[in-house]
Amino acid sequence: MKQPVQQRTLKTRARLLAAAEQVIAAQGFEALRVDQVVANAGVAKGTFFAHFTDKDALMAQLIGSRINTALDMIEEQPTPNDVDEIVQALAPLMALMTCERYVFDVILRHSGAAMAEEIGPIAETFGRFQTVLEGWLKDAPVRRDVPVAMLAEGVGAFFIQVIALHFCALHSDVDMPARLAPWLRAWLLPPA
Amino acid sequence: MKQPVQQRTLKTRARLLAAAEQVIAAQGFEALRVDQVVANAGVAKGTFFAHFTDKDALMAQLIGSRINTALDMIEEQPTPNDVDEIVQALAPLMALMTCERYVFDVILRHSGAAMAEEIGPIAETFGRFQTVLEGWLKDAPVRRDVPVAMLAEGVGAFFIQVIALHFCALHSDVDMPARLAPWLRAWLLPPA
DNA sequence: GTTCAAAATTGACCGTGGTCAATAAAAAAT
DNA sequence: ATTTTTTATTGACCACGGTCAATTTTGAAC
Structure with a gap:
């Protein structure tokens, strides 16, 4: 056996x-x-x-591995202390996800676990991304009326949205990390 | 000629x-x-x-038309006055977008204008959605430290995120509109 | 009515992802 | 060593989206 x-x-x-x-x-x-x-x-x-199992599975593995490399780079750097540093720190991941429209589509398709038992390589990286964000936000000077996990998920949502916007021809020219900053400021630092 | x-x-x-x-x-x-x-x-x-032009174009037209029908329903109802009513009002659209994974994928692929000149039927509905949200938020008791347009785009981002989460088998059972509410509360109504 | 150019329709054909019964190679049993 | 069982590999084949040169239909001009 x-x-x-x-x-x-x-x-x-x-x-x-x-x-x-x-x-x-x-x-x-x-x-x-x-x-x-x-x-x-x-x-x-x-x-x-x-x-x-199919071509997508190969893609998921290849892209997942690159996301992990990007996350390695991100984790090696010092913990960012404010929104601008967060945006800065996320740059490698953003660069990867905007390199090709097709890549972004594959990532979106695989960002959630397809079935409870089997989490694909890309979904795994999303979990890791989430953990990294939570680590940053845990001790950062941000709003505390919302659980850290939710804060991190929100950052993820805006991150994805900004990338999606990048692929609208109308908005593709402006530099992207800069575009993320105002969202994160509004989300993480509501007026005191 | x-x-x-x-x-x-x-x-x-x-x-x-x-x-x-x-x-x-x-x-x-x-x-x-x-x-x-x-x-x-x-x-x-x-x-x-x-x-x-291709199968996707047919899908975009068919789905776009259903989104428009959902938006018609949404616009016919009275303007929602708080987060719970907003969530309630968005239910038809959410139901449509969660009816099939494939449908959601098509929508995501077409949510942005592919080219500046030519805006597809689905991208069009996103513009309309945005306008509806702005109309609601314009006079609602929500934060004002951020432009209404940005507020509306943020709602859109969380809306999409909640739907995406629905397709992770892990989270698919809980009822969805309920899942959106805490996000909108955190985004629209930061602590005073 | 006839003619003719523009527009719509046709269907054989292609590219590409994916399947599966048959075969070959490796490990286990004798 | 030989047989048996298990596992990996093969390539002809299929499904489906999409193309395009050839053909038919349309309707305006005469």
């Missing part, structure tokens, strides 16, 4: 991921084609779907 | 829309297939794409 993962399996998976990264590096996420990936990896198409 | 729309065109378009509505009524939005629509409408596949 054991099913130890075969070496072969890991190797194939790694080849697929490497092939995918290669395509993305060359042409971006949106242009990725499964046929291209399996060709580069030197495996049959069916093999791809033995490793990933 | 004239291109009066032919009768034929309008008739065909109407047949396509009716066929689509029929499929949706029977099986929902997600199950709609272009082949099914053209079969029901009795036209060739190419005709479909002469009338709609």
